[in-house]
Amino acid sequence: MKSYHKITLFSFLFFLLLGGGFLFSQSPCNPNGIHPFCTDENPYGITYNSGTTGDASGFFGTSSRSCLYSMPAPAYYYMRISSPGDILIFIRQVSSGGIERDVDFACWEPFQAPNQATFVQKLCSGQYSLDDNSSGSHRPTDGYHDPNNPSTWGGYPNGNVVDCSYSASGTEWCYIPNAQVGEFYLLLLTNYSRQPATITFTQQSGSAATDCSLLAVISYNGPLCEGETIMFSCDNYQPGATYSWSGPNNWTSNLQNPVIQNATVNMSGTYHFQMVYQGETVNESIEVVINPPPTISISPASPSVCNNDTITLTASGAQTYLWSTSETTSSITVAPEGTTTYRVLGTSAEGCTATASVTVKVGTTNTYVLPDEVCSGTRITVSPYIPSVSYVWDTGESSHSIVPTVTTPTQYVVTITDTNGCVVKDSLMVYPMPVADFIPDAYYKEMENGEALIQFIDLSQGALHWHWTFGDEGAPGNVSYEQSPFYIYTYLGFYKITQIVSTDHNCADTTFKRVEIKNPFEFYIPSAFTPYRENGLNDVFAPKGMGISETDYLMVIYNKFGQEIFRTTEVLGGWNGKLKNGDVAPLDVYVYCIRLLNMNNEEKVFYGTVTLIR
16 A cells, blocks of 8 residues: 555645546546547547546445555546557656656456447446456566566466556556457556546557557447447547537437437438537548348248158348257258247348248148137037048048037047148047026015015036126126025016026036016905994905005996996095995995006906895
């Protein structure tokens, strides 16, 4: 741990107030948190700034990494190799006044990525590991390394830590042996002073070269395939600068590094970029290529073979192929033991992929369809029907369509033989039908206290499930799933009761019956009365009853000559035996006619005789 570098609180706050616009991010995954570099040449005038605040513990999850005991004011840079070999990079960190500032570093390698946007994406999504291995600080005198003598490399590479050093100096050397074209390398640089400074990278020796095209003002992660994400990059970040992008389909953005998801072919074309900073305007353009996926087809499209036969499947539409059988040729020959689906992944010359699949059916040159199960009495039809094909059922029937009738679950098997001698068998289950039947405990029921309860007794056969409706539409409880339910009716009328019975295999039968709900009706007419006694006992001829309407009631009494001697419309009104003149009628037999309506509005007429006695 270095103890001889100090920074005062005052100077630190002073820098935050005056130079905060140049602060470097503490994580490579933050906006402008990481930048590319190349050695020596700097064709785009890029300034490599030092970090000035925080530390790298938030990114690494620890306060130290590899040989670095601390990681103050981190700056993250990366490079890509353009020519192979070893390379020794001289790193120098200086202030604006030319004063060297203590710089330490750790370098990790190698990482594979098709472009720099993908490299940063994989780094920040955790797809790359950054080992914590350490062989101590490695800072040889004048950076001396012998490419042929690994003992001069300071114990590195160690894991994927390619080099690491800490010292009080403002210079370091990073040595990378056997670098290969296209490899990415990550450098973590620290600034112990936390003062503003810039960094230079100089190639001191080695045959490898770094790729300065990464420093272009703008770039994108292409060419791409449809469905991928376009990631534009502007690596010339300046505080206070404004950025604007435009492209095909009227696309615009004012972000420094915009992203377009789910790219399509019509997004290909020229994209324009403008950066305005301190009155200066930079205009650039870039060609974006979005390639379509290949259209993969497999022939034959509907293959079928007989048992033990082989068939050749041929894919087309791509440059390379990978089958589900692991074969990589465009054509494969297979001998499936049963119906099998084969898949192929095709890759175009541009690296775009698509898949196709085909199912090879075994046993017949055609596809035949049967239901999995049916109910007894249901017609079974093998589809399609081909006159030249033989259909033979295990029942002996030889038709493509039969109507099975069973009383127990029965499997039916059909053997289909085509003209090529290919044989396929298929089967299905036939389940017996239940028989719906029930009886109500009464087909006619009178209301009692406003209710009429009817019990429905199940007489079905072979049923496991019952569904009843009682014809009382809209009433709660009009549906029941009990085997023998009852229902309470509260209104008069005729009701249709429906019973649907079914099995676990959805075989069902339906029946229905009707019941009638009526009001109760009783009517009693006496045959004699004794008005002469006047003792209050049987001295009035009066019918008795219930369920009689209060309207349209008439009782008429006639003598033996057919003459009307009494009439009343009072419901259940009585005749006291007197004539219209007030005299008591003589002892005799009299005829009555009573007409009334019951509570169901039905007319009833009663004729008879009554005897007037003493």
